[in-house]
Amino acid sequence: MAISHILLAFLLALPLLLTFLAARSSKKRPVYNGPTIYPIVGNIFEFFINRRRFLEWATDAASRIPSNTFRIQRPGVSGFYTCNPANVEHILRTHFDNYPKGQRFTYLLHDFLGRGIFNVDGELWKMQRKAASYEFKTNSLRNFVVETVQWEIRNRLMPLLCNAAQIGDCIDLQNVFHGFAFDNICRVAFGVDPLHLRPSLSLAQAFDDATHISSGRFFYTLPHLWKLERFFNVGSEKRLREAILVVDEFVMGIIRSRRSEEEEGRVREDLLSRFMAAVMANPELVIAGCDGEGTMADKTDVFLRDMVVSFIMAGRDTTSTALTWFFWLLSSRPSVEEAIRLEISQVLKARKEEEEEEEEEIVLFSFEELKSMHYLQAALSESMRLCPPVPVDTKIAASDDVLPDGNVVRKGCFVSYGIYSMGRMESIWGSDCLEFKPERWLRNGEFVGENPYRYPVFQAGPRICLGKEMSFIQMKSIAASIIHRFSVTVKTEYVPKYTISITLRMKGGLPVVISRR
Numbered sequence: 001m002a003i004s005h006i007l008l009a010f011l012l013a014l015p016l017l018l019t020f021l022a023a024r025s026s027k028k029r030p031v032y033n034g035p036t037i038y039p040i041v042g043n044i045f046e047f048f049i050n051r052r053r054f055l056e057w058a059t060d061a062a063s064r065i066p067s068n069t070f071r072i073q074r075p076g077v078s079g080f081y082t083c084n085p086a087n088v089e090h091i092l093r094t095h096f097d098n099y100p101k102g103q104r105f106t107y108l109l110h111d112f113l114g115r116g117i118f119n120v121d122g123e124l125w126k127m128q129r130k131a132a133s134y135e136f137k138t139n140s141l142r143n144f145v146v147e148t149v150q151w152e153i154r155n156r157l158m159p160l161l162c163n164a165a166q167i168g169d170c171i172d173l174q175n176v177f178h179g180f181a182f183d184n185i186c187r188v189a190f191g192v193d194p195l196h197l198r199p200s201l202s203l204a205q206a207f208d209d210a211t212h213i214s215s216g217r218f219f220y221t222l223p224h225l226w227k228l229e230r231f232f233n234v235g236s237e238k239r240l241r242e243a244i245l246v247v248d249e250f251v252m253g254i255i256r257s258r259r260s261e262e263e264e265g266r267v268r269e270d271l272l273s274r275f276m277a278a279v280m281a282n283p284e285l286v287i288a289g290c291d292g293e294g295t296m297a298d299k300t301d302v303f304l305r306d307m308v309v310s311f312i313m314a315g316r317d318t319t320s321t322a323l324t325w326f327f328w329l330l331s332s333r334p335s336v337e338e339a340i341r342l343e344i345s346q347v348l349k350a351r352k353e354e355e356e357e358e359e360e361e362i363v364l365f366s367f368e369e370l371k372s373m374h375y376l377q378a379a380l381s382e383s384m385r386l387c388p389p390v391p392v393d394t395k396i397a398a399s400d401d402v403l404p405d406g407n408v409v410r411k412g413c414f415v416s417y418g419i420y421s422m423g424r425m426e427s428i429w430g431s432d433c434l435e436f437k438p439e440r441w442l443r444n445g446e447f448v449g450e451n452p453y454r455y456p457v458f459q460a461g462p463r464i465c466l467g468k469e470m471s472f473i474q475m476k477s478i479a480a481s482i483i484h485r486f487s488v489t490v491k492t493e494y495v496p497k498y499t500i501s502i503t504l505r506m507k508g509g510l511p512v513v514i515s516r517r
Helices: 002-026 044-049 051-063 085-094 102-113 122-136 139-167 173-190 202-219 225-232 235-263 271-281 283-287 296-331 334-355 367-371 374-386 468-485
Strands: 069-074 077-082 170-172 392-396 414-418 486-490 511-516
Touching: 044 051, 044 069, 051 069, 051 077, 051 414, 085 414, 102 202, 102 235, 102 296, 102 392, 102 414, 122 271, 122 283, 139 173, 139 367, 139 468, 139 511, 170 173, 173 202, 173 235, 173 271, 173 296, 173 468, 202 235, 202 296, 225 235, 235 271, 235 296, 271 283, 271 296, 283 296, 296 334, 296 374, 296 468, 296 486, 334 374, 334 468, 367 468, 374 468, 468 486
Parallel strands: 077 414
Antiparallel strands: 069 077, 170 511, 392 414, 486 511
């Protein structure tokens, strides 16, 4: 009993002791307006309280500090969260080699992403980047992307929305966009058609669970608790293992099918074929760091699996997430929607004058027509400023360093740059930073891009997104086709929440009612 009383007294006195020590030590340091860092525990209490609203908390904290950078520290984890463009350029370009993904990042996501391009550094990353870069730079891929997107819109998306309009039921637009994007990336990159817009959603749920649970490991208040769940195969880690099995069955099926085609002498020119060729040319990279035992063929297939999963995740989650938030923001700004409709009508008017043909029921757009839609590109870019598909990215310092704002980064510390938060910084975007205002991207009616270190939605530097053009082709095609033909009504005053994940998914989706114009 005496011991319990002593323990209770200690626990009650601990906050007072930590506050005293923090106040005493703060006299020796410059004024710091970020989250309070207590001895031993860091800012674990504030982190725990705000773990469900991390982005708002981090944005508010960064905005209170002149450098827009603050420390995050809790047992086992130490680093910085920055919204400073100079810091972002420092870690993504000028000191790129000193800021890899790092062991912690790759370890936490390894079960799902393995050694795919988004989860590796060094030679493994260079090899995958080179193979993908060649494919993404070809005009043939761009043309194929346009054709594939048009086919998906005509044969799957539009019939689905027409049916929804006829029935009048509420549908989840986020699920629709996820299905479309999944079909599209599978067809473009790997030459397979998963028929994902049809009723079977187990694969979609598996990808969702694997992405959400893997990224959730970053937000454990005590960083190693998830390991206990994995060890005992319980809770979210059990669901993660089950989800990965579903994903692996699908992806390994793609790889086995492609091997059979090659054995029969049928050769394709797509991303998967280039990956397979790159692996054959670099067998030492497959062996290096490969998990477990197995034949060379087994290791090669696992390596290819990691590549495929990474590109499916990127192609599926980013564009669909961006479109979901775009249509939600659009629902509150009818003037923006009307400006987009006017731009589309001008494009169709020019087409009609040139071709002298009647407008079809389902309107599709060529690459040149999409390229001419400057206001639509501005609206999409503005939407991603406020609601970026990937809200935060993190690097690890390979050696001691000093950021441009003066913060000292020790070896092994992380530096996260807040893409979501940067879009809401008055110091970057001005006093109207919280307004959805596409006009900020236009000069004399033409779209003008922003410095990527102020707007790192597509990353920047050597790791800049290879699929940026492909993403805009897909987003503009879908948005233009839907806005021209349908009215999308979001529930009045519906304010969605986000899920803590790699991507900024809407929690519960986006319920809308579709009606024909």
